[in-house]
Amino acid sequence: MSTAVASPSAPGGESLSKAQIAYTWVRERIVSGDYAPGHRLVLSTLAAELDMSVVPVREAIRQLEAEGLANFERNVGARVAMIDEARYVESMEALGILEGAATAMALSSISEEDLAQAQDLNDQLRVTLEDFDPKTFTELNHRFHNVLTCRCPNERLIELVNAEWEKLGHLRESTFSFVPGRAAESVAEHQRILDLIENRATSAQVEAAVREHRSATLASYLAAHPNHP
């Protein structure tokens, strides 16, 4: 029986292709940490588990590869992407740049409600600090940033932000897990960003603030991390 997979011939709803089913299935396992980095993704095994042939599974894994969640080696096979320390840092940096720009561009479109929602999320984050749980903190943190960026009129930029965010996804919680003290600073910086927006700061100021916010997260992560190559 394994996992209940949505019937491909689901009546009424639009049936997903097997390749798509395999994609979401495997992806879910990766982001949930079920398949740890380095875990081998054997086509025949996955195909058997999903009760389909290897062809759609292969396609799914290639798609995951394109997103950077898996690595394929010719004639050897695929495995869940390793979390190279250097790459993690670089992606965080890139995310800061993209997110900063997206937030700045969104400025004129951010409504009172958006701002209120962001404030609310940051308040929730503050509450979380007392009984800290990296998982929920990370979740709220994502939603906070998403509220600010999603109004960006440039959809491509939003795509890039999300892609980068997801690439970091399956290990992002580690930042706050490893450096619990960072969470409090993070909330404070969020507040500063919200204040800037509310006080009609220039887009350059907001962009810089968001970028620095991520740099700071990154710095504390690195400080707490003895580089282990």
Next chain:
Amino acid sequence: MSTAVASPSAPGGESLSKAQIAYTWVRERIVSGDYAPGHRLVLSTLAAELDMSVVPVREAIRQLEAEGLANFERNVGARVAMIDEARYVESMEALGILEGAATAMALSSISEEDLAQAQDLNDQLRVTLEDFDPKTFTELNHRFHNVLTCRCPNERLIELVNAEWEKLGHLRESTFSFVPGRAAESVAEHQRILDLIENRATSAQVEAAVREHRSATLASYLAAHPNHP
């Protein structure tokens, strides 16, 4: 005979998989404009032309899809991605942001030689103005920007820059084809960027200059373009 495709069992060299051969082959046709936007990519036809089965072709096209060069429609097939006006603008904007940041980060690593090479390329661009050819101008233009960004220590950022650049690739020449006057301005702005670098301007200044440079290109493109939805 058709196109001479590198033998998969090329002796000595590392043989490419058929999927990779198909990928580069189709991609080449797209970026060269041989396959215009909207052109259908029929698996069986391509497979026949490449003398292989449809399986690797399919894989190649999915890869192209992931890069945004092709679009796949379920049970219908793939076609070369349409050049949506809005998407073009958004990608250009995103490229400006990424390139600006990459160039700024590269500042401390740009050597005298790099600067000289960039200067040389811009001089070549200036010469090209007299007997203008959009194709070579675009080529040189790319190399100019590449010299500045490639020293960026953040490889991920370079990846993103290149990905965005290539996404625009198959229609980038149009900017200078449609707005020939823009080329001269472009060269002047390049010169300003080089001057900033030479005079040890702050990274923020350089970043802004590069970003504005692309904004200006975009603006003149839009000005010369009656929006045709």
Next chain:
DNA sequence: TGATTCCAAATCGTATATCATTTTCTTACA
């Protein structure tokens, strides 16, 4: 004539089969 239905061709999606490569295990030899 125009719209509708139905059939056939085109093409994709997936399964199965075969070939190629890599890895691992065994075995023989120094």
Next chain:
DNA sequence: TGTAAGAAAATGATATACGATTTGGAATCA
């Protein structure tokens, strides 16, 4: 005992085959 050669197993890469879906057109009817 350690190493190297070779066979066997595992797995990926590709080919072929077949079923499913879409699309275009022919035939039918009002």
